[in-house]
Amino acid sequence: MAKNVVKCCLVGDAMVGKTAVVKAFLDKELQPYTPTVFDNYAGQISYEGAEWTISIFDLPGNHDHRDLRRFAYAESQCFIVFYSSVHRKSFQNVTKFWLPELKKYVRRKPLLVLVDTHCELRNTVTSETDTPVSIEEGFSMTQEIEAVSFIECGTLSKETSRKIFTDAVINTVMKRKKKTSKLLNLFKK
Ligand SMILES: Nc1nc2c(ncn2[C@@H]2O[C@H](COP(=O)(O)OP(=O)(O)OP(=O)(O)O)[C@@H](O)[C@H]2O)c(=O)[nH]1
Numbered sequence: 267m268a269k270n271v272v273k274c275c276l277v278g279d280a281m282v283g284k285t286a287v288v289k290a291f292l293d294k295e296l297q298p299y300t301p302t303v304f305d306n307y308a309g310q311i312s313y314e315g316a317e318w319t320i321s322i323f324d325l326p327g328n329h330d331h332r333d334l335r336r337f338a339y340a341e342s343q344c345f346i347v348f349y350s351s352v353h354r355k356s357f358q359n360v361t362k363f364w365l366p367e368l369k370k371y372v373r374r375k376p377l378l379v380l381v382d383t384h385c386e387l388r389n390t391v392t393s394e395t396d397t398p399v400s401i402e403e404g405f406s407m408t409q410e411i412e413a414v415s416f417i418e419c420g421t422l423s424k425e426t427s428r429k430i431f432t433d434a435v436i437n438t439v440m441k442r443k444k445k446t447s448k449l450l451n452l453f454k455k
């Protein structure tokens with residue numbers, strides 16, 4: 267793996283906004299909703315005076331397509347897990363479906379960033395059976411799954427999407443540094 271590259275996968279139920287977020291980050295025009303099959307994008311993030319390339323695997327939210335996803339999981343250092351605050355099922359599926367899938371196919375403990383989309387629509391949901399997911403529930407989920415960061419994503423903006431990918435890069439780089447210094451300490455002994 268090239269030194270200044272961070273590979274990350276986007277996971278979460280269909281229609282939670284994974285593709286919309288990556289398109290906002292890369293200033294690409296958003297087309298009407300089309301389910302993703304498999305896409306790979308590259309973006310640039312500056313951190314600690316260096317330029318980092320983030321290789322983003324935009325993966326299908328359709329649960330049946332695990333064979334497409336599992337190849338992208340290999341060697342990936344960061345996983346951005348999405349749910350929609352107006353689709354409770356997508357929130358429940360973080361622990362019911364996505365975490366178990368990552369556990370099955372990712373060898374090491376995955377580094378997770380949790381993202382809550384459609385936040386600006388929270389107050390518009392009137393259904394009694396599908397109450398919106400609150401920000402407090404988002405923070406509890408962050409702790410439960412031991413994610414390194416939780417980002418609320420309201421109306422899609424370049425700033426919020428950049429924050430998501432910057433957090434992914436920073437946390438991956440910090441994890442790498444810790445691992446390297448642990449190894450160096452071992453050699454010193
Ligand atoms: N209002 C609002 N709409 C959003 C937001 N994020 C995404 N959307 C819309 O949600 C719909 C689904 O978005 P996609 O990004 O294509 O969904 P996806 O998660 O990539 O879905 P799959 O590719 O099927 O897994 C699109 O119509 C987006 O415009 C948001 O924060 N607010």
Ligand SMILES: [Mg+2]
Pocket residue numbers: 284285286300301302324325326
């Ligand atoms: Mg998509």
